[in-house]
Amino acid sequence: MPGHLIQQFSSARRRRHQAGLTLVELLVGIAIGLFLIAGATSLFLSNLDASRRLLLETRLNQNIRSAAELITRDLRRAGYWDQAVTTIGNDRTNPNRDITKGVANLSYAFSAPAGAASGVEFALSNNKLQMTIGGGTPQDLTDSTVALVTNFIIKQAQIPAGDISSQRIPAQPALTTCVFTRRYDIEIEAQAPTDPTVRRHLQTSVRVRNDRIGACSP
Numbered sequence: 001m002p003g004h005l006i007q008q009f010s011s012a013r014r015r016r017h018q019a020g021l022t023l024v025e026l027l028v029g030i031a032i033g034l035f036l037i038a039g040a041t042s043l044f045l046s047n048l049d050a051s052r053r054l055l056l057e058t059r060l061n062q063n064i065r066s067a068a069e070l071i072t073r074d075l076r077r078a079g080y081w082d083q084a085v086t087t088i089g090n091d092r093t094n095p096n097r098d099i100t101k102g103v104a105n106l107s108y109a110f111s112a113p114a115g116a117a118s119g120v121e122f123a124l125s126n127n128k129l130q131m132t133i134g135g136g137t138p139q140d141l142t143d144s145t146v147a148l149v150t151n152f153i154i155k156q157a158q159i160p161a162g163d164i165s166s167q168r169i170p171a172q173p174a175l176t177t178c179v180f181t182r183r184y185d186i187e188i189e190a191q192a193p194t195d196p197t198v199r200r201h202l203q204t205s206v207r208v209r210n211d212r213i214g215a216c217s218p
Helices: 002-017 023-075
Strands: 105-111 117-125 128-133 148-163 177-192 195-207 212-215
Touching: 023 105, 023 128, 023 177, 023 195, 105 148, 117 148, 128 148
Parallel strands: none
Antiparallel strands: 105 117, 117 128, 148 177, 177 195, 177 212
């Protein structure tokens, strides 16, 4: 009899030790696990969004910067004339001296290696910067799948560098002729096509190497 009681007591203690978690403990554990999973998911999504924005910004920057560098480098040679040395006494005959600036476009000409004048125009069309050479087909400078150009601004500054009328045009004493140093400030604004919040503004300046000779403003 005592042995039977001892066996029942041992079985009861074993059942108490093997009872497991209560419902409250199980719910608390599940809640903690869900909280940790939500935190890890939020951190992952945040890093993923930051990486996506960084990629968009990098591609956008590269696209508009390469276009700006091409514009500034080509604009430097505006007004070049390979026959200038033969007409040094009358610089106003340079057919390439003028640079035309519009609201969102810029056009000019220079003497090409073959001798003929080559006209160049940069313009904003359908959110793309385009370059037209010699009246041909416009070529895209920016990729619309990477950058949507929203603004293309050209600001011109002409600074008289000196009066040369007494030396160059003695037959017209009433006319004052000046050498103009020309500088252009170019601004480009663009955004990523898939995320309008990713925007970039780029500004650059270029001095035209070939100064303009013309009548001084009164």
